[in-house]
């Protein structure tokens with residue numbers, strides 16, 4: 234591993250555009266290591282990539298990817314950091330997509346159950362949850378997730394969870410094909426929905442891997458205040474791993490969503506510019522940007538979406554625009 238080159242040098246050596254190698258590194262077609270903000274790559278790997286690229290057609294742009302076969306698009310909302318707006322985004326993007334006539338299923342796959350609670354349910358009261366479906370599957374291999382599906386007042390369906398989902402960590406660890414359980418559970422439901430959003434937990438492990446196997450796309454929220462670029466970079470590495478390991482060769486980053494942006498301060502403006510510089514050339518950053526607003530925790534405490542709670546506000550507008558971008562691509 235001591236013949237690692239910075240991507241810039243590799244581009245020069247092979248006479249190709251740096252941007253091409255960067256994009257390939259970010260979406261996992263080129264195996265490279267991210268050290269700080271710099272990609273390092275082995276020359277043999279660049280040679281392999283260029284050889285293979287000559288044989289395979291370039292992938293279609295991510296944001297306009299459509300399945301068009303009556304099967305739901307499955308999007309995991311994921312980044313290995315807490316408090317970045319994953320749950321808020323799952324709920325409000327889901328509500329905004331439903332308002333556009335999409336049939337939406339949300340899956341609460343975080344044992345904390347914040348999504349479940351935000352929609353007014355008490356996890357302890359529920360007979361059927363994501364966890365009970367996993368448990369049943371591990372003993373019977375029957376996918377019975379539909380038992381757990383509930384309708385909600387914000388126009389989306391929900392697979393709720395309880396804290397018992399924590400137990401699935403250990404139970405899945407010894408299970409056959411442990412990475413594929415959520416994919417198998419969702420399979421009977423994909424023809425009933427247009428979009429399935431999976432809310433994930435803030436650290437990488439078997440539950441997140443299950444979400445990343447089930448999904449075709451990953452939406453990565455980046456909290457602007459603390460400039461959580463490191464966790465976004467980690468997420469990109471994980472996507473790359475999913476592809477290279479063969480667990481999900483087609484997995485793509487749909488885009489990065491800037492959340493909790495406070496445009497009044499210089500720090501936040503700089504943060505946004507920095508994010509565009511560091512990530513913007515490599516994966517799409519959504520035009521939609523979610524500003525910090527107390528309306529979000531308020532809407533969640535009222536067990537509703539930002540669209541219902543403050544329909545004319547910036548927050549509702551941002552999630553409506555995000556829904557447009559998810560459906561039709563960024564302009």
Ligand SMILES: Nc1ncnc2c1ncn2[C@@H]1O[C@H](COP(=O)(O)OP(=O)(O)O)[C@@H](O)[C@H]1O
Pocket residue numbers: 314315316317318319320321322347435492493494523524525526527529530531533
């Ligand atoms: N744009 C925002 N402005 C202000 N508060 C927000 C915003 N988005 C989310 N929050 C609040 O921040 C907290 C963490 O958000 P959450 O979506 O639960 O993050 P995660 O799921 O990544 O842990 C929640 O209390 C939520 O209500």
Ligand SMILES: [Mg+2]
Pocket residue numbers: 319320321343347432433
């Ligand atoms: Mg959460």
